[in-house]
Amino acid sequence: MTSDIQVQALPVQGRRRSIDFSWPTFALLTLVLSVLVLLPLFWLVYYSFRSDTGAGATFANYIALVADPTLLRAYGLAIGMALAVGVLACIIATPMAWLVARTDLPGRRTIRMLVTASFVTPPFLGAIAYEILAAPNSGIVNIMYRSVFGLEASEYLVNIYTFSGLVFAIACFTFPYVFTLVANALDKVPSDLEDASSILGGKSMTTLRKVTIPLVLPAMLAGTLIAILQALTMFGSPAILALPAGFHVITTKIWSLFQFPPRLGLAAAAALPLLIITVILLRAQKSILGRKGYTVLGGKSGTPRITELGPWKWPAIAFVFCVLSLTIILPYLAIIKTAFTGTVGDPINLSTLTLSHWRFVLFEFSATQLALRNTFLLGFLTATAVTAIALIVSYLVIRRSVPGSGFLGVLATAPVAIPGIVLGVGLFLSYANPTFQLYGTIWILLIAFMTIELPAGYQQMSSAFSGVHPELEEAGRIVGASRLRTLWDITAPLLRTSVVAAWCFVFVGTIRELSATILLTTANTKLVSVIIYDLNESGDLGAICVLGIILLAASFAVVFIANRVPVLGGSQMNTRG
Amino acid sequence: MAFLELDGLTKSYGSLTVVKGVNLAVDKGKLVCLLGPSGCGKTTTLRLIAGFVPANAGEIRVGGKTISSAHSTVPPEGRNMSMIFQSYALWPHMTVFENVAYGLKLRRLPQSEVTKSVRTILSATQLLPLENRYPGELSGGQQQRVSLARALVIKPEILLLDEPLSNLDANLREEMRFEIRRLHDEFRYTTVYVTHDQAEAMTTADMIVVMNDGRIEQAGSPEDIYERPETEFVARFIGGTNILSGTRGDKDSVVGEGGLVLRCGSGSTAASGKTAVSVRHHDIELSSAKPKSADTNVTVGTVTRQIYLGSHRDYLVSIAGGETVRTVAPVNVAIPVGQEVWLHFPPEKCRALAQ
Amino acid sequence: MWKKALSAALLATGLAASPAAWAEAPAPYQITPELEAAAKAEGKVVFYTATDVAVAEKLAELFKSKYPGIAVQVERAGSERVFQRIGQEYSTGIYNADVIETSDAVHFEYFKRQGWLAPMVPQEVADKWPADERDPDGNFAAYRAHLSVIAYRTDLMKDADAPKTWEDLLDPRFKDKMVKAHPGYSGTVMTSTFVLSQLLGWDYFEKLGKQNIMQVQSSTEPPKKLAQGERALEVDGNEYNVFRLIDEGKPIKIVYPDEGTPLAVGNAAVLKQAPNPNAAKLFYAFLFSLDAQQLNSDFGGLRSFHPGVKEKADRTPLSKIKILHSDPEKLEPEIPTIKANYEKYFGT
Structure with a gap:
């Protein structure tokens, strides 16, 4: 045995002189990402100094920014709304996260799943659902309220077309951000810290107050900041709820500046403070989460401590059920009901049940097919492109294979600071001109979606990469596989689950996008989100609900199928590292 | 000419230089251990040899061909080496068989030959019954052997091992040391082995290279390193020793601060100024009465600590000049703490150290 | 340069009048x-x-x-x-x-x-x-x-209570009950806002803005809000949508105000x-x-x-309705003023 193995070393045969692709790849990606991120910002700044009425440079747009009361009011209302959303989301999410992560509440896993699934609901669809539920006269809740108490037609319980109604409707669909962060933090708080407190004589409540809550406070703050950011930059829900209530927030105001005659310079100038606020909020969030010794990370101290609710179980269940009803169950029921009855105000009985909205959407409305095709084509392209770019960028960054690769990471994360509507303005200014002629094609939307989704994709891929021990790749290299071959044979299969997850995440994010889309879409590049918005403007709620159901069903189906792609290794996929 | 040559090899990260002009020659078929504390540059040296990091200066040559220099680096996959990693780096999505066969498949061998070679190496490492398992289903020792098999099956020109046993528990570690030596005797690959464990180095190596602060302190056979350390660092790092400092006396003697004169059987003293003497713990003779035979190399001290360890007793004795000497004595030599005691340092066991 | 072209085409649309080719x-x-x-x-x-x-x-x-x-x-x-x-x-x-x-x-x-x-x-x-x-x-x-009409739900508002004129809409009894489309979005409402501001003056809209009106976008939408029962009275909206809803059997009636109805x-x-x-x-x-x-x-x-x-x-x-015609040539320069005033009085 010894002899025949010993004969001669086995070199890798037929090896071409290997070319190192790192540098060209790095250069190409830097170029692509710079174009994606920096070009729109450049035009945004450039146009903000251009006069809307004639040629020439001007500060007039910035003067209008502080002098025009309608802009100031829009900013004020937007900031107030965002803060209120943040606080409300935090108040709803934190106790719920604690109940789910740290108590013996029944059905904890299901609740977690439901909350996570509610990420899939596009916020604008949620807003429309709340129009159906809580419009002061035709809202289902108010109709029931009046009939139960036998009140006059002018009486109502809730009115969604108000500032507080808007805050509520947005909070319903942003609280998952806080929930997820806090629940994950609670999972990681090591029980020995709490045990230490109990041993020192702390009662459960004292321990909770003095130890557990301070430990998850950073997660709460960080989640709240994200909720604030989401609310501040959201377009769909305010457009649907704030306009009927008679006020603008900054996103709808920017959008209205695009009406005839368009005031692009003012729109650009009005978008810039939003960009700055976003950057500040993200920095704050990062510094809160980044404070070492305060956040608990990598707690290996056994399972988290579970509090027994005892007699408090029923109030807790009632609370959770109430939150889930408001955020998931009622909106979905409202959408389904509207899709199958004549008008929103109709009661449900055999005579009002109808498939007319389905017939209209599927067979009469000529935009449906095109929009569905565009939406899914773009979702597919964006998810694939973003996942691929994020994969390569995070590889270059995490493995530091090229000096200066950290810059790529910064570029890939940067768009997170650009609100959709701002990006929409920037992209319109960059590409809607005779040189590029991208406006009116799906490519401008692809660029927009790629830019918007890149940070999320990059974040997911880079954390997945950190989970793959570099020695696994080195082991491949040393036995004779090139860098690309290693990436393909070893890294890729190990990242498969994360890649699929990132792909789904981007896909779902893309097909629900509205804020940038609304400025970039044209007749031939209609998307489902836009026709939903258009239909809302003409009041066709039944058709909207049908489209919403199709959109949601398709998203769930795509995510489901993506997760059923033939698996490699299955349960053996436990990477050491 | 040596098979593997490192010539003035230097690696720095920014202003931090971690490998400082290392020169080393390894003959074909030898097993060399790079030994040193963490941060001494041994792992970086290994990764330079593997081609994972490019050199800043100097060269690496294999069989006379330059594979690393400041200008060019042959990529790892072009070096025909193998490596065993600290984490084993077994690919969790491949079975034992697939892990081992991967390198052969890259070499485009026919399937039948791949299967044959893999089976041969798996039986040599006693893994044949486990060939369809996934790495996650194996014990630590088994994973270690898969890692060995995977590295050996491609018949590398050079085999590299990076602290391969540090993740195993003590018993298994000892067993695997002998296993590695046995496989080396069987296959005779030129091997570079990185470890911080001197016992591991002693068991496996043909040559031990002690590294410190990016430099080679001393290279030689295990006997050389242990018995004839050149520097204080090597003496301290390999086996327990007492370092007694003093000034150079006449001929081969060193005069300690308390007036103790030590004649040294080997080594060299510094030409001027401070110099040192190394005496291993177990080479010092301890007695309650003054030994008659010697007039040099003897001193009196006070026991400051005495521990019963079953096979022997471990003593700390403070001597004149304020130095503390550690020594061992048979169990029946039991001198309580505080009592006076005589120490004899046999000259043939005293090694003078210039640095 | 294309930037110029873009500015010229997009920014100065309302003002840049290129000479019209006069032909038969x-x-x-x-x-x-x-x-x-x-x-x-x-x-x-x-x-x-x-x-x-x-x-x-x-x-x-x-x-x-x-x-x-x-x-x-x-x-x-x-x-x-x-x-x-x-x-x-x-x-x-x-x-x-x-x-x-x-x-x-x-x-x-x-x-x-x-x-x-x-x-x-x-x-x-x-x-x-x-x-x-x-x-x-x-x-x-x-x-x-089509006309932009006032209309109301007959089940939510008695015929006797219904408005007869534009001025009637300022009555406190209609507060919180009205829905209205937006001139920045709807051409119909842009036209009607123009003719009504000429006829009744901007102070009319200032007062109307205080009636807490539900603001929607398209002029197709107010009739649909009536049909849903979301509001009892529409200030403006497409007559043809109302006709269609009446044909479907919704309890809605049109009002052609005495001052005239914008066309x-x-x-x-x-x-x-x-x-x-x-x-x-x-x-x-x-x-x-x-x-x-x-x-x-x-x-x-x-x-x-x-x-x-x-x-x-x-x-x-049509012959039995007093119609308010609008002159597009006069309307065009007024558009920015109409939008600015509207935002001032109605908030959006």
Whole structure:
């Protein structure tokens, strides 16, 4: 045995002189990402100094920014709304996260799943659902309220077309951000810290107050900041709820500046403070989460401590059920009901049940097919492109294979600071001109979606990469596989689950996008989100609900199928590292 | 000419230089251990040899061909080496068989030959019954052997091992040391082995290279390193020793601060100024009465600590000049703490150290 | 440079008046088998419209049944957004649309100035349309007309309580009960806001703004809010949507106020850069045919200038309504003022 193995070393045969692709790849990606991120910002700044009425440079747009009361009011209302959303989301999410992560509440896993699934609901669809539920006269809740108490037609319980109604409707669909962060933090708080407190004589409540809550406070703050950011930059829900209530927030105001005659310079100038606020909020969030010794990370101290609710179980269940009803169950029921009855105000009985909205959407409305095709084509392209770019960028960054690769990471994360509507303005200014002629094609939307989704994709891929021990790749290299071959044979299969997850995440994010889309879409590049918005403007709620159901069903189906792609290794996929 | 040559090899990260002009020659078929504390540059040296990091200066040559220099680096996959990693780096999505066969498949061998070679190496490492398992289903020792098999099956020109046993528990570690030596005797690959464990180095190596602060302190056979350390660092790092400092006396003697004169059987003293003497713990003779035979190399001290360890007793004795000497004595030599005691340092066991 | 081109086209649209080429209207044309064949070869026509989506789709269906093999792509949005879209598209060199139709007459003056329209006169228009409802140069013609009306839910408001005049709407009893469309979005409402501000003054709107009105976008939407029962009274909204809802049996009644009711004329035209010129020509002629106009009236509730159209008996004929006409040439320079004032009084 010894002899025949010993004969001669086995070199890798037929090896071409290997070319190192790192540098060209790095250069190409830097170029692509710079174009994606920096070009729109450049035009945004450039146009903000251009006069809307004639040629020439001007500060007039910035003067209008502080002098025009309608802009100031829009900013004020937007900031107030965002803060209120943040606080409300935090108040709803934190106790719920604690109940789910740290108590013996029944059905904890299901609740977690439901909350996570509610990420899939596009916020604008949620807003429309709340129009159906809580419009002061035709809202289902108010109709029931009046009939139960036998009140006059002018009486109502809730009115969604108000500032507080808007805050509520947005909070319903942003609280998952806080929930997820806090629940994950609670999972990681090591029980020995709490045990230490109990041993020192702390009662459960004292321990909770003095130890557990301070430990998850950073997660709460960080989640709240994200909720604030989401609310501040959201377009769909305010457009649907704030306009009927008679006020603008900054996103709808920017959008209205695009009406005839368009005031692009003012729109650009009005978008810039939003960009700055976003950057500040993200920095704050990062510094809160980044404070070492305060956040608990990598707690290996056994399972988290579970509090027994005892007699408090029923109030807790009632609370959770109430939150889930408001955020998931009622909106979905409202959408389904509207899709199958004549008008929103109709009661449900055999005579009002109808498939007319389905017939209209599927067979009469000529935009449906095109929009569905565009939406899914773009979702597919964006998810694939973003996942691929994020994969390569995070590889270059995490493995530091090229000096200066950290810059790529910064570029890939940067768009997170650009609100959709701002990006929409920037992209319109960059590409809607005779040189590029991208406006009116799906490519401008692809660029927009790629830019918007890149940070999320990059974040997911880079954390997945950190989970793959570099020695696994080195082991491949040393036995004779090139860098690309290693990436393909070893890294890729190990990242498969994360890649699929990132792909789904981007896909779902893309097909629900509205804020940038609304400025970039044209007749031939209609998307489902836009026709939903258009239909809302003409009041066709039944058709909207049908489209919403199709959109949601398709998203769930795509995510489901993506997760059923033939698996490699299955349960053996436990990477050491 | 040596098979593997490192010539003035230097690696720095920014202003931090971690490998400082290392020169080393390894003959074909030898097993060399790079030994040193963490941060001494041994792992970086290994990764330079593997081609994972490019050199800043100097060269690496294999069989006379330059594979690393400041200008060019042959990529790892072009070096025909193998490596065993600290984490084993077994690919969790491949079975034992697939892990081992991967390198052969890259070499485009026919399937039948791949299967044959893999089976041969798996039986040599006693893994044949486990060939369809996934790495996650194996014990630590088994994973270690898969890692060995995977590295050996491609018949590398050079085999590299990076602290391969540090993740195993003590018993298994000892067993695997002998296993590695046995496989080396069987296959005779030129091997570079990185470890911080001197016992591991002693068991496996043909040559031990002690590294410190990016430099080679001393290279030689295990006997050389242990018995004839050149520097204080090597003496301290390999086996327990007492370092007694003093000034150079006449001929081969060193005069300690308390007036103790030590004649040294080997080594060299510094030409001027401070110099040192190394005496291993177990080479010092301890007695309650003054030994008659010697007039040099003897001193009196006070026991400051005495521990019963079953096979022997471990003593700390403070001597004149304020130095503390550690020594061992048979169990029946039991001198309580505080009592006076005589120490004899046999000259043939005293090694003078210039640095 | 393209930047200049973009600024010129996009930013200064309202002001930059290029000299209009003065020419005689071209000779009327009829639908010939050759035209039909050429249109079929193109296979498709793209229709940018501001008419209610259900009506527009119905019309497209009728066209497809008459001329099988030609698909109709209906792009429906509010007039101002149709206008915004075509402006954005043309300024960037995108030519998607074949036939365009909005309810804001100002737009067609603008298109004509820009030279975007292809002059052509269908025989039907030449023969039957009143002279002031078509462009003397043959660039466009009035495809439809509708009134912007006050309407109320008869089950939520007694007939005696219903408003009779515009001034009535300022009465406190209507507070919180009204819904209204937006001039920045709807051409109909832009027109009606203009004529009412001329008739009643801006202080009327200032007072109306204090009535806590539900603001919606398109003028198709207030009637739908009535149908839902979301509000009891609409300040403005398309008469044709109300007709359609009454036909469906909703308890809604129209009020034609004593001061007069604003009329919005929806012009249609074929674009010079139409990608399907023959299909466009065919579709354009079809739009003015008696069948199409009768369908607009019956199903859509639209008013028609075709003398052959027979309106349903329960509808008040135009001749019995005091109509407020608007002059697009006077309206155009007022647009920024109207939008600014509106935002001041109504918040959006």
